[in-house]
Each structure stands twice: as C-alpha cells, then as structure tokens.
Amino acid sequence: MKILFIYLLAFIGGISLAVHAGFNTQLGSIVKQPIIAVISTSIASAVFGSVFFFFFKKENMEFDLMLQVPWYLWFIGGLFSMIGISLYFYTIPKLGISKMIALGLCGQLIFSLFAGKFGWLNLPVEPITIKRFVGVVFLAISILLINSK
Secondary structure (H helix, E strand, O other), rough: HHHHHHHOOOOOOOHHHEEEEEEEHHHHHHHHHHHHHHHHHHHHHHHHHHHHHHHHOOOOEEEEEEEOHHHHHHHOOOOOHHHHHHHHHHHHHHHHHHHHHHHHHHHHHHHHHHHHOOHHOOOOOOOHHHHHHHHHHHHHHHHHHHHHO
C-alpha cells in the first residue's frame, strides 16, 4: 500500500510540473521573456519552499553540516533548473504542451537510464534491463505517435 502512495505522489508531481509549465509559459509569453518566468518561478519556489520548511520541519538544520556540503551543490541544481525550465517555456508555444512534455520526459528517461547504469551524479547504480530498454523504445514510439498528425 505504501508503494502505491509513492506512485500516486510521483504521478501528482508530474501533473504539477505540467500545470507549472502551462502557467509559466503564459507568463513568459505575455511578458515576451521566458527568463522572467523562470525568475518568477524560482522566487516563488523559494518563498513556498521556505514556508513549507518552517511549518513542517522535523528537526533543525545543523550549521556545521551545511558547511560540509561542497559549494557547487548549492548552485548547480538551480543552473540546470533554469536551463530546463527556460527551454520548456521557450518550446511549449512552438510545439504545444503535450509534445514538449513527451519530449522532455523522453530526455529525462534516457538520461536517467544511463545515469542509473553508470552511477552518475552519485546516484545508486541500476542495471539497464530488457524491461527498461523496451520501456524506452515504447516511449520513443509514443513520442512519434504524439508528434504525428
């Protein structure tokens, strides 16, 4: 039962990202600057994340522990977030949301397959199995179908 709840949370997370992309694409289109939408998203994320953290934290963060984190880990995620979100906001008006989300998911899945296989980004190693490979092939076929007229 617990794993079904985790699956449901992942599914809702995907919906949230698609809704996020739709709203911020509108913002980027109205102001004619997708980067402004990214900045707005980042600020709003920081505000909502801070509120969530302060209301629901279970324990205090230790300052010494924060100093042990390599400096680049505080920033590199934000860089890739800005790149990814900017590309979403730039391409959704040109491709449509379903095509962009399908292509974006394909990129995420293919990267995650290799990142898991080789343990990139200090992730747990996961072998590329026949099931996973077939899943990626079916995803690629799905993207072709979504993008066809």
